[in-house]
Amino acid sequence: MIFKPIMLPEEFVRLGGLGEDLTARPFNYLTAFVRKLYGGGNMMRKVLFVFILIIFFGLVAEETGETITAEEIIKTMTETLNPEQSEAVMEMTITTSGDQERTFVYKAYSKNGGEKSLMKYLEPGRVKNQSILMLNNADDIWMYFPGTNRVRKLATHAKKQKVQGSDFSYEDLGSSNEFEDDYKSVLLGEEEKEGQLCYKLKLTGKENSNAGYSRLFVWVEKENYVPLVIDYYHEKDPELLEKELVLTEVKTIDGIPTPMKMVMYNKLDNTKTSMSFRELTYDVNLPDNLFTEMGMKK
Amino acid sequence: MRSAASFLNLVVSVIVLNLLVTPNANAEKVDIFGYFEPQFIFLYQNGNSYQMNSDKLRIDLQSSTSNVEFGADVIYNLYFGKKSWNILDFLPSEIVGEVPSEMRSYFRYTFNDTLYLDNAYVRISNSRIACIFGKQQISLGTGYFSNPVDVFNLKDAMDPTYEQTGHNSVRLDVMLLNRTSVMFLYSPIESDWNNSGKLFRLKVGLGHFDFVLTGYEFRDKSTDFYSVSVTNERRRLTGCEFVGEIFGLGVWGEGAYNLMEISDDFYEFLIGSDYTFESGLYVLLEYHRNEKGKTSYEDYNINDWLRFYMGESKTIAQDQMYALISYPITDLINLQLMSIFSVSDGSAAFVPVIDYNIFENVDINIMGNIYAGSEGKTYNSKLGNGVVIRARAYF
Incomplete structure (x- = not known):
């Protein structure tokens, strides 16, 4: 202040x-x-x-900021969630509607505030060494299959599809600017969520945008601009709650507040996917050529 | 052959022992992984039922430091059930009638147990250049069911994504700009430079599209099964590829023009498109033309059939269409229906597939083969209808 x-x-x-x-x-x-x-x-x-x-x-x-706008909150939140560069080892656990679990471990690199990202699978064996490259905020996606040494480019219709059967889409994982670019935001007020005082925002899909949902409700922690809960409403039915993302265990890593665990609940399929950081650093200098076909194969 | 196999075994053993046993302060540990794949094939053909089963064990070794990576895999295949087949049993009666009876045993093929080095390579790279020496995977082209620019591999249209064996070569990839790279490849498969494969590829990314130009010169083999003679001739392939999207549809294509030293020049191309609906339903369509193929099934001869089965030609018919529909009924179960339609002769094959990730590291794949063409056509019912059940346990 x-x-x-x-x-x-x-x-x-x-x-x-x-x-x-x-x-x-x-x-x-x-x-x-x-x-x-x-x-x-x-x-x-x-x-x-x-x-x-x-x-x-x-x-x-x-x-003094007492009347901070919704756009400013979303911008700060986006910057907090997408630092300039990052390198991490992440664990993703999918829980199916039949309570079966599948766990994936992958290395994740990102640059330019999340505009470029690369995922390389480490576990399990059936996806080991597969990688996914997403450029231009996941507008361009390539997948690498080591068994055949083949790289396939995916069209944008695949952006909204599940990554390895999880409740996260390629867009969820690779797009850093979707909240700002694809949605109009309105600040609804302040509300306590997960024990923290939060800004409550409503985001509505802009016309002619690539918004994957009709509207979102986002609770952003006032103190450090980390979102704690995001409710995603169905693209065709604005009253239908499709997914809920809950972010917890906020820690400060290299000076940046970071939710170390996030769980996506799919309300329609009755499944959930949790993601957590095993290792994380923002203090890296990743070369641009990591985010290329050559980088995918290395 | 026996001495070659023994030598191969020895090489593999030395590499493995060297990696596992030799202490080396600079080397990273060797990562060992792979899978075991039992497979059961049931076939109903000409009123008879057959079964052929196989067990495949693949062991991968991988070790890397910051700039050097070693990778290799060894495959051991065991076969059970009906292991000996005669290709003539699958050909139209009219064609078989052309083969002298004393030559029929020549077309017998037996699946013998095999142990071989599938890939073994060293990759040396820095931020812009990668050089790979050894037996390695080479996959070219943007097509799903077939790749006109890829003369290294022959895809099984019924199972196009199944892994292929490696190719002995030296490969250099140089990244010129962010999405622009060139690749040089030398494949010393023949006795001298002139007869070995030499490939150049330029890949450029423009907007949401990737474009590739390919030039490849190599020695092409063609067998005349009437005279039982083999022709080797120089083949120069010029190819181009693209992949991108138009109006939300994924689109791709690849074409190759082949300049032949002795036989007629020919072209081959493929175009394709795909879309994923919001429900997860995925649809893919491809059209493939091979000028070398025939336009009427009445013109098919024994050379056409046997060159196709021996892998010397990609198709018998000139024009084909492929369709793939895939739908995830749960997060762990995926249903697919592949179909191949020979436009030139009006025959078709259908391949329904169920993929089930039954446990964390175990996949089960059930695949049917249904041929719906009359005798003499590419996908005729004489080929037999069957089921393949494949499990794969990763470690």
Whole structure:
């Protein structure tokens, strides 16, 4: 919270008839102006004073961030979730509707705030060494199959499909800008969620965008701008809750608050997928050529 | 052959022992993984039922430091049941009638137990250049069912994604720009430079598209089964590929023009498109033309059939269409229906498939083969209808 004193314009100073140059010291100016107003006993001047006070404190409040916009919250949240670069080992566990579990372990690299990302599977054996490269926020996706040394490019219709049968789509994992680019956001207020005071936002899919959902409700922790819960509503039916993402175990890694665990609940299929970091660092300098076909195979 | 196999066994053993036993402070540990794959084939053909089973064990070794990677895999295949087949049993009666009776045993094939080094390579790379020496996977082209620019591998249209064996070669990949790379490959399969394979590929990414130009010169083999003679001739292939999307549909294509030293030049191309619906339903269509193929099934002769079965030609008919429909009924079970339609002779084959990831590291795959063409056509019912049950346990 940074308090910025408002510098009043010269015309306004002259309006008060003050003899001294106080423009560089506004609070002295205010005190002098109050003195002059009340000293004169003029009703009009008193009304004017109250009016000025309202404007003054309104402006101050805005400058201090009390009326932060939904767009600013989403932008800060996106930046928090997508640091410039990262390298991680992640574990993804899928729980099917029949309570069967499948666990995948993969290395994940990202650059340019998540615009480029690369996943390389380490476990289990049936997907070992497979990799997925996503560029331009998952607008371009390539998959590498080591058994045949073949790279296949996926069209954008695959973006919304499940990754390895999980409840995360390619878009969920590879798109860092979807909240800002594909949705209009509105701040609904503040609400406690998961024991934390949060901003509650409603995001509605923009027309002609690639928004995969009709609307989202996002609870963003006020203190560090980490989303704690995101509710995803079906693309065709805005009343139908399709998925819920719950992010927990927020830790500060290399100075950046990070939810170490996230669970996506699929409300329609009655399945869930949890993802957690085994290792994570943001303090890396990844070469651009890691995010190429050659990088996928290495 | 026996001495070659023994030598191979010896090489594999030395490599494995060297990697496992020799202490080396600079080397990373060797990662050992692979799978065991039992397979059961039931076939109903010409009123008879057959079964042929196999057990396949694949062991992969991998070790890497920051710039050097070693990879190899050994495959051991065991066969049971009906192991000996005669290719003539699957050909139209009219064609078989052309074969002299004393030559019929020549077309017998027996599946013998095998142990072989499938791949063994060293990859040396830095941030922009990668050089791979040894027996390695080479997969070219953007097509799913077939690849006109890929003369290294022959895909089984009934099972196009199944792994292929490696090819002995030296390969150099150089990344020029972010999505622009060139590849040079030398495949020393013959006795001298002139007769060995030399390949150049330029790959460029533009927008949501990737484009590839390919040039490949190699020695092509063609057998005349009437005179039982083999022709070797130089073949120069010029190919191009693209993959991208138009109006939300995935689109790709590849074409090759082949300049032949002795026989007629020919072209081959494939175009394809796919789409995934919101429900998860995936649909793929491909059209493939091979100028070398025949336009009427009445013109098919024994050379056409046997070159196809021996892998010397990709198709018998000139025009084919492929379709694949896939739908995940649960997160662990996927249903597929592949169909191949020979436009030139009006025959078709259908391959329904169930893929089930039954346990964390175990996949089960059940595949049917149904041929729906009359005798003499590419996909005729004389080929036999059957079921393949395959399990694969990874370790």
